């Protein structure tokens with residue numbers, strides 16, 4: 001279902017998360033496991049972190065969405081990710097991929113390719129370099145500039161949307177979400193977010209929460225980056241540095257209201 005993308009629609013997604021508390025199954029990295037579970041709880045979702053091959057099918061079956069993050073890979077985890085994605089395909093559970101560090105090693109590149117072979121993600125959420133790397137691998141663009149700004153990655157996202165017909169979310173100073181025919185920019189956030197590890201991974205987890213309550217994948221992806229950005233603005237007003245920013249960010253996810261979104265959210269829409 002395609003819905004109009006505006007502040008009210010984002011507020012409705014937030015309220016639905018708080019009302020339904022969707023179970024979000026995460027296979028994520030060691031660095032951010034605690035931060036992302038706390039972020040999901042603060043926004044109103046229910047996190048479960050589980051990566052044993054023996055149980056991931058059952059976890060996907062009872063979850064509203066699946067989040068896969070390749071930040072700290074090992075062979076057993078990769079197998080578990082493939083099993084979980086296979087189960088998500090069977091149960092039509094929406095899933096989000098965070099291709100952390102794509103392009104930095106053959107293992108990361110191969111893992112992403114193998115997961116795509118099982119089933120392409122409902123939402124691909126990465127930074128500009130990662131998205132451009134995946135587009136280059138898919139043959140969609142010619143080369144990768146590792147210092148790519150998110151506007152340079154938009155063309156890569158457009159081509160990936162054409163190949164896979166899914167939603168691509170590119171984070172950066174301005175976040176950009178691209179789906180078939182639609183492209184939304186989110187002008188919020190704070191530079192302090194780059195000084196706390198795993199804010200991108202947190203964004204990916206929040207995408208999982210939004211997908212758990214919203215069938216419109218573009219609206220879900222925009223809502224996630226809107227919540228991240230506005231909470232980033234709220235936290236930055238109080239923080240004295242990365243430590244207190246992390247604390248205030250978590251509080252902002254817990255406290256954020258439709259009014260806060262109304263006052264702060266800056267969305268911009270374009271045709272893709």
Ligand SMILES: Nc1ncnc2c1ncn2[C@@H]1O[C@H](COP(=O)(O)OP(=O)(O)OP(=O)(O)O)[C@@H](O)[C@H]1O
Nearest residue numbers: 127171172173175189190191193198199200201228
């Ligand atoms: N310069 C900036 N100004 C405002 N917000 C920013 C800036 N850079 C990043 N952000 C915000 O920080 C969050 C994470 O985005 P980022 O692009 O840093 O992800 P990432 O590179 O995947 O991070 P990581 O892998 O380290 O977790 C997003 O919500 C984004 O909007």
Ligand SMILES: Cc1ncsc1CCO
Nearest residue numbers: 029031071072100198201
């Ligand atoms: C620092 C780091 N290393 C692997 S994953 C991760 C968290 C940010 O993505």
Ligand SMILES: [Mg+2]
Nearest residue numbers: 100127200201
């Ligand atoms: Mg990242």
